[in-house]
């Protein structure tokens with residue numbers, strides 16, 4: 001796209017937004033404060049580097065065999081760098097524990113240490129990324145029967161407790177070295193395919209395991225733990241130990257943050273409406289932005305109604321500095337770098353639109369009971385020229401504008417990923 005055109009459209013948009021009391025420059029500055037955490041697991045279909053033949057388990061699945069997946073750390077980092085170059089602003093990378101730099105040796109989950117992630121930290125420093133972290137309680141022999149922290153066998157629970165404590169220490173070290181609080185997410189696959197008559201017992205086990213895990217105290221400025229619920233997994237359709245109620249209760253009582261994954265609720269139940277409630281009881285919220293389709297909770301994020309509603313809730317709740325936006329999807333059937341860029345740009349477009357909402361005017365209408373006027377302005381706001389502001393934002397940040405990134409990803413495919 002031509003620079004002058006982008007500039008001209010921006011000037012028109014700026015005037016148009018001024019009419020409804022919105023300062024486009026302020027909106028762009030706010031967008032800078034909303035880094036997106038890019039999940040490292042999109043580039044290699046959630047395989048990790050612990051075991052090159054590792055099989056993904058835990059009730060999550062990648063489908064597709066598009067060529068060019070990252071086969072090692074160097075390729076994965078190169079792919080993330082490529083995606084980052086097509087995304088405006090400075091962002092974060094979300095690492096899973098089984099992506100450690102294990103130097104060709106097998107290091108079991110209860111043995112991982114910060115040193116196994118030092119090369120990630122060094123790379124992040126060099127590229128000016130910040131890091132988030134996740135313990136990995138799946139794709140392992142000791143989770144083969146679908147249970148980890150809630151397992152009836154205390155020895156198995158002990159193993160996973162150790163893993164999670166070590167993961168928390170790694171997150172703390174990432175936060176320390178990078179000078180930015182690292183969000184550590186705990187998601188476990190625990191559940192059962194068919195009816196269990198021991199719902200309570202597994203939950204008691206999980207509660208106890210978490211209590212032991214959180215006995216190790218970390219510095220809130222360096223890392224924060226988040227616990228992520230789920231409705232069901234593949235092969236765990238009847239019961240999930242870590243349900244929403246379970247973690248909500250645990251989180252509120254113990255001041256542990258809650259992760260809301262957009263794909264982990266009933267199809268018509270939306271996480272956008274949960275943000276404002278959570279923020280009344282916990283200081284921050286972690287999001288896993290994704291797109292659920294039927295049984296799959298992890299399609300590539302696109303600019304749809306719920307994504308916009310999530311963004312609006314972040315802004316309307318004045319929570320730009322309280323909501324951590326992470327992505328969580330995996331599609332192995334399309335160009336994987338393209339999947340990253342589509343998802344991040346969609347998320348940023350939603351945030352941009354939300355930041356450009358004529359909120360002061362809308363709230364004044366609501367205060368006066370002007371319901372028709374509020375509805376009408378909300379409708380008008382949908383087609384205000386937010387995209388001209390987003391294009392300009394991309395240009396200012398030196399990244400390709402609009403659809404131009406498609407050809408760039410195709411070139412990377414020709415030059416790099418298709419040769420793998």
Ligand code: RNT
Pocket residue numbers: 041046060134187228230261288297328
């Ligand atoms: C699984 C959870 C979890 C994982 C990642 C890989 O349903 O959403 O967040 O997707 O940890």
Ligand code: ZN
Pocket residue numbers: 187228261288328
């Ligand atoms: Zn998730």
